[in-house]
Amino acid sequence: MAQHxxxxxxxxxxxxxxxxxxxxxxxxxxxxxIVIRALADQGVDTVFGYPGGAVLPIYDALFKQNSVRHVLVxxxxxxxHAAEGYARSTGKVGVVLVTSGPGATNAVTGLxxxxxxxxxxxxxxxxxxxxxxxxxxxxxxxxxxxxxPCTKHNYLIKDVNAMAxxxxxxxxVARSGRPGPVVVDLPKDVQFAEGAYEGPADVRHKTYRxxxxxxxxxxxxxxxxxxxxxxxILYGGGGIINSGPEASRLFAELVAATGFPCTLTxxxxxxxxxxxxxxxGMVGMHGTYEANWAMHDSDVMLAVGAxxxxxxxxxLAAFSPKSKKIxxxxxxxxxxxxxxxxxxxxxxxxxxxxxxxxxxxRRRAAPDHKAxxxxxxxxxxxxxxxxxxYIASDKIIKPQYAIQRLFQLTKDRxxxxxxxxxxxxxxxxxxxxxxxxxHWMTSGGLGTMGYGLPAAVGVQMANPGKLVIDIAGEASxxxxxxxxxxxxxxxxxVKLYIINNxxxxxxxxWQELLHxxxxxxxxxxxxxxxxxxAEAFGCVGLRAEKPSDVDPVIKEMVKVxxxxxxDVRVDKTENCFPMxxxxxxxxxxxxxxxxxxEKPVSEEGMVLV
Amino acid sequence: xxxxxxxAAAGSVYAPGPAEQKVAAHTIAVLxxxxxxxxxxxxxxxxxxxxxxxxLTVAEVDAKANISRITVVTSGTPMIIEQIKNQLARxxxxxxxxxxxxxxxHVERELMxxxxxxTGEHRVESLRIADIFRARVVDSTTESFVFExxxxxxxxxxxxxLMEPLGLAEVSRTGVVAISRxxxxxxxxxxxx
Numbered sequence: 001m002a003q004h005x006x007x008x009x010x011x012x013x014x015x016x017x018x019x020x021x022x023x024x025x026x027x028x029x030x031x032x033x034i035v036i037r038a039l040a041d042q043g044v045d046t047v048f049g050y051p052g053g054a055v056l057p058i059y060d061a062l063f064k065q066n067s068v069r070h071v072l073v074x075x076x077x078x079x080x081h082a083a084e085g086y087a088r089s090t091g092k093v094g095v096v097l098v099t100s101g102p103g104a105t106n107a108v109t110g111l112x113x114x115x116x117x118x119x120x121x122x123x124x125x126x127x128x129x130x131x132x133x134x135x136x137x138x139x140x141x142x143x144x145x146x147x148x149p150c151t152k153h154n155y156l157i158k159d160v161n162a163m164a165x166x167x168x169x170x171x172x173v174a175r176s177g178r179p180g181p182v183v184v185d186l187p188k189d190v191q192f193a194e195g196a197y198e199g200p201a202d203v204r205h206k207t208y209r210x211x212x213x214x215x216x217x218x219x220x221x222x223x224x225x226x227x228x229x230x231x232x233i234l235y236g237g238g239g240i241i242n243s244g245p246e247a248s249r250l251f252a253e254l255v256a257a258t259g260f261p262c263t264l265t266x267x268x269x270x271x272x273x274x275x276x277x278x279x280x281g282m283v284g285m286h287g288t289y290e291a292n293w294a295m296h297d298s299d300v301m302l303a304v305g306a307x308x309x310x311x312x313x314x315x316l317a318a319f320s321p322k323s324k325k326i327x328x329x330x331x332x333x334x335x336x337x338x339x340x341x342x343x344x345x346x347x348x349x350x351x352x353x354x355x356x357x358x359x360x361x362r363r364r365a366a367p368d369h370k371a372x373x374x375x376x377x378x379x380x381x382x383x384x385x386x387x388x389x390y391i392a393s394d395k396i397i398k399p400q401y402a403i404q405r406l407f408q409l410t411k412d413r414x415x416x417x418x419x420x421x422x423x424x425x426x427x428x429x430x431x432x433x434x435x436x437x438x439h440w441m442t443s444g445g446l447g448t449m450g451y452g453l454p455a456a457v458g459v460q461m462a463n464p465g466k467l468v469i470d471i472a473g474e475a476s477x478x479x480x481x482x483x484x485x486x487x488x489x490x491x492x493x494v495k496l497y498i499i500n501n502x503x504x505x506x507x508x509x510w511q512e513l514l515h516x517x518x519x520x521x522x523x524x525x526x527x528x529x530x531x532x533x534a535e536a537f538g539c540v541g542l543r544a545e546k547p548s549d550v551d552p553v554i555k556e557m558v559k560v561x562x563x564x565x566x567d568v569r570v571d572k573t574e575n576c577f578p579m580x581x582x583x584x585x586x587x588x589x590x591x592x593x594x595x596x597x598e599k600p601v602s603e604e605g606m607v608l609v
Numbered sequence: 610x611x612x613x614x615x616x617a618a619a620g621s622v623y624a625p626g627p628a629e630q631k632v633a634a635h636t637i638a639v640l641x642x643x644x645x646x647x648x649x650x651x652x653x654x655x656x657x658x659x660x661x662x663x664x665l666t667v668a669e670v671d672a673k674a675n676i677s678r679i680t681v682v683t684s685g686t687p688m689i690i691e692q693i694k695n696q697l698a699r700x701x702x703x704x705x706x707x708x709x710x711x712x713x714x715h716v717e718r719e720l721m722x723x724x725x726x727x728t729g730e731h732r733v734e735s736l737r738i739a740d741i742f743r744a745r746v747v748d749s750t751t752e753s754f755v756f757e758x759x760x761x762x763x764x765x766x767x768x769x770x771l772m773e774p775l776g777l778a779e780v781s782r783t784g785v786v787a788i789s790r791x792x793x794x795x796x797x798x799x800x801x802x
Contacts, residue, residue: 148650149657156645173701208643249681333695336688457779 011166030267031191032057035124036165040067041200044095046078046086046461047071049600051167053139057191071461071490072480076103078179078454079368080110084119085458088441089416091244093174094458096123103115104185105146109448111181116445118242118269120179122170125150129189130158143185144167152180158187160195163329168203177210178331179242182343214347214355222302223324223359230371231301231378232260238267238444239305239329239349241437246270247350248437251304251388253354257360258367260377263291265306266429269445274433280379284312285580286426289378289387289589291579295320296586297378303327305349307444308338316417317442318585350579387578387591388430391595397431399499399570403431403471406497409554414439415467416429418455420476421447423505423576428471453496457483460492467495474500474527474567484537487563495557496565498530509575534565543567634663635710636717636787637694639679640796642702643669644688650700651679652749655671660685662761664719673799676704680786702751707795716792721765726753727776735775742768754777 029037035058039047054103055413062070073079075118076098093115098107115120120249128137144156153173155166167184174182178509204584225231234255239245244447250273254263255278262272263283267380272279278391281288292314301323306312308327313319325341327334335344345352359365390400403424417432418441425442441459443451445471452470460468470477477498487494507522531541538562545554550568557564579590627720635636641647643765648667655662664682669675681692690708698706709715721743732754739746739756748755762785769780789795 144646144648148646149653198679205701207704236800331699335695336691338687 003080021169029197029414030057030061031186031193031195032061032161032196034163034197035167035191036061036065036068036161037166037197039095042093042168042171044068045533047095047097048073048082048086048458049097050076050099050103051080052103052126054100054128054188055097056303057188058097058124071486073454073486074376075129075480076106076449077482078483078486079106080114080121080123081451081462082458083121084110084114085418085455086462087119087121087443089438090462091438093122093171094118096450098123099126099139100128100143101141102201104141104143108146108150111147111183113443113448113451114181115150115152116442117180117471118238119181120174121181123183125185127156127185127187130187131189133187140306143183147183152184154183154185156185157190160190160193164198165203167334167422167605168200169205170207173208176208179303201508211346212330212348212351214345214352218343218345219352219359221356222345222356223363223365224259225324225343226302226490227298228367228368230368231297231299231375232258232302233259233294233298234262234302235303235306236262236271236304237265237306237359240268240271243305243348243350245437247353250350250353250357254357257357259372261376263287263295264556265309265312266442268306269344269429270434270437273435275548280514282429284351286430286576289578289591290382292580292586293382293590294379296321297494301325304353305329307334310338314337314580315585316581322584331374366527377448385591394523394547394570396542397550397568397570397575399427400431401500401547402499402550402568402570403427406469406471406554407432407548408552408556410467413467415469416441416459416463418442418459418468418470420452420470420472421449422473422476423509424471424473426576436559448478453477453480454483456494457486457492461495469495469497472496472498473505474498475504477522484563486538488538492563493561494563497557498567499570500530500567501570501574502527503572506576512575513581515525529567530567539565541561541565541567543569581602619737625769630688632684632686634682636706636785637683637697638707638787638795639681639697639712640704640705640708641677641679643675644702647677647702649727650702651697654696654700660689660695666784666786671750671798675676675761686780705795709789710786712789715787716790716797717761717785717787718759719762721758721774722781723756723758723769723777724745724753724779725756725772725776728752731775735772738771744768
């Protein structure tokens with residue numbers, strides 16, 4: 001890295017000095033040894049990866065030590081998702097190690113997923129030797145070029161003396177501010193070259209110092225608005241989870257202090273206990289009726305670490321038209337991006353919530369009780385619509401029932417839930433209640449099918465002894481099914497709970513609602529026998545075919561201390577409701593199948609995704 | 610994603626504001642670490658998010674602190690311009706982003722080299738116009754001139770237009786560079802922070 005060359009050399013000369021870390025006794029290390037040492041000094045205990053020609057020196061260095069564990073995945077995309085699961089369930093940086101060329105390109109989907117969902121990842125990629133770069137060498141790809149738009153930042157290290165510093169900086173960038181994936185591309189000759197090591201203590205980034213402490217005046221103005229609110233709503237997102245468990249606690253404290261209703265985005269689930277009466281359920285396209293109506297009719301909205309995503313807002317022109325909006329975000333570019341807000345507060349959610357609470361208490365502020373009780377009366381009225389109800393059956397397993405039972409029978413174990421993408425994901429978000437942060441791992445921004453199984457592997461690595469369940473669909477699970485082999489190798493007792501309706505359910509639902517029921521290519525003709533598939537991988541396979549099978553199968557699944565695949569054969573025609581059709585507003589929700597005929601989706605809505 | 614916002618349509622989908630937001634050109638100065646790939650990052654940001662680049666120049670301006678200055682002229686509604694600035698500031702190697710258009714009076718200049726080929730009356734006329742524009746002749750043969758012109762982009766465009774009937778053969782322009790008026794600097798020289 002050119003920008004660090006000067007400093008890197010200076011540091012190399014000074015490396016014999018104690019630097020707050022253990023000195024390496026003046027011994028020069030190879031680039032590969034520096035990599036492992038830097039990981040250890042960053043507190044990394046687990047790396048998810050796949051070897052190849054351009055990273056062999058690092059794998060060799062890995063072989064000779066015991067401080068960093070390596071988990072051998074079966075596909076590089078799985079490595080990144082596993083690292084995401086690890087990171088999201090622990091709050092630590094997830095680490096990936098892959099080879100050049102196809103190793104790096106296979107990681108791209110995972111990196112994009114981590115960027116969209118703000119997950120801290122450091123991804124080390126091998127690269128052909130520096131003299132071959134640009135030569136179309138074997139397994140060469142322009143990794144920094146390819147990953148530039150799908151990472152928070154990336155580096156190509158051409159000088160071994162810049163290696164340690166750049167790696168420490170990569171960790172700093174990945175976890176600071178709005179977290180994200182960082183790629184470090186390591187040419188093979190640099191891995192072999194000898195250089196000096198530098199500890200993490202001295203590494204401070206030249207320019208990148210995100211603001212965490214909010215503007216004090218903005219905080220006061222926010223409290224002014226909250227105090228005068230008559231129909232307030234607190235709208236929390238994944239930023240609360242990213243800020244750490246303390247932010248979730250402060251969010252709950254703010255809800256308690258004000259008595260305001262709150263809702264959470266898909267990414268925010270777990271930031272506030274789902275069992276609390278003041279939680280209105282998830283907001284957005286498949287959120288609850290009461291949450292979306294409360295957003296729409298509110299007069300003051302406090303958005304905390306949420307980004308007004310199109311899945312949340314619906315039609316922008318009709319999004320909460322009467323409210324004054326306050327937006328807390330660590331990323332200034334999130335503020336005023338989709339929705340113009342009245343007050344933007346840049347800072348770490350946890351810190352800002354703390355300052356707001358301090359001000360609220362100092363003022364001995366109290367909400368407008370009369371207006372608030374009126375507002376709650378209205379909300380209870382919406383709640384009575386019971387928007388998540390479905391027609392139960394004793395002959396066929398309803399997917400909602402399958403997830404409700406899973407929740408009821410496992411909630412005492414506080415399971416970690418991952419999902420794939422589609423109908424099952426939305427049902428899981430609707431019917432699984434989360435009481436704590438970091439227990440819900442789903443691909444929200446990118447919507448990556450095949451996310452859940454590798455993510456579950458990562459979660460289980462980070463949380464041994466805990467119950468980890470991937471709520472999956474039969475189409476999604478086939479996208480990264482090979483990771484069952486990883487789960488077996490490392491004896492990770494992850495549970496795959498497959499909601500099997502033989503359709504790409506969400507595609508089928510949209511084809512039904514928007515394309516005249518022409519089910520183009522959304523039916524899977526030749527599915528594997530999931531029970532036999534499980535056995536072939538060395539897992540336990542179970543199947544539920546009628547409602548009375550569901551409970552015993554779940555109990556068996558939880559009891560077995562091995563990876564388990566459960567094939568839950570559900571109603572093939574069930575759709576996911578409530579739903580805001582694309583291009584519609586929060587108050588134009590469809591509650592169920594009977595609703596759809598009355599309100600055809602507008603042409604404008606058709607073109608939206 | 611078909612729902613990707615386009616600057617022109619963006620005004621209509623937002624909640625009713627004070628008035629229809631107008632598209633305006635802004636000149637933005639960005640100080641960056643002079644690292645490999647920084648220009649690709651900036652340009653990729655503009656193309657990836659569908660913003661316009663009307664002009665972009667880049668060169669190292671502080672060798673000691675290893676800083677380059679990018680001057681970009683872009684256009685958009687106030688909300689889009691705010692996004693562009695925030696997105697630029699979010700890039701890790703970016704030090705500061707200054708909207709010279711909003712921050713007060715500033716000077717904008719562009720340099721152009723123009724090759725005009727011709728003989729006789731056309732040749733004489735081109736030299737006469739060049740004089741009016743305070744263009745310098747930097748190369749000359751019996752049948753051609755290369756003129757160097759500096760000034761605002763409008764002036765340069767006007768000069769090109771006048772040269773068209775007189776044997777205009779080739780144009781090379783630098784794009785706009787800009788700096789604020791008055792004693793304040795946007796960054797101390799030689800300091801990386």
